[in-house]
Amino acid sequence: MQMINDFKIDAVCHGMTPILPDVDGSDPYEIPKEIGIFHRIDSSNDLTSDMIVQRIIRNKFLFEERNKKKEAKEVYIENMIRKQ
Structure with a gap:
């Protein structure tokens, strides 16, 4: 909470990927x-x-x-040049 207040954070976002727990399980x-x-x-x-790795390998x-x-x-x- 301290960091949120200190840096005046008003939004924390995460995409649609699964949210993995921290090392302590929280x-x-x-x-x-x-x-x-x-x-x-x-x-x-x-x-x-x-998909990115597969694209890199293919390219x-x-x-x-x-x-x-x-x-x-x-x-x-x-x-060919040498033969001339």
């Missing part, structure tokens, strides 16, 4: 809920950390494949 939002400043926010975004693979093709093309052109 609700981390207990005080904001008690004083009526806690709000759930629905961002309507279904993006998860797993890394595509990047590597694209660069292999570029490198092969450069080697081919270099060989």
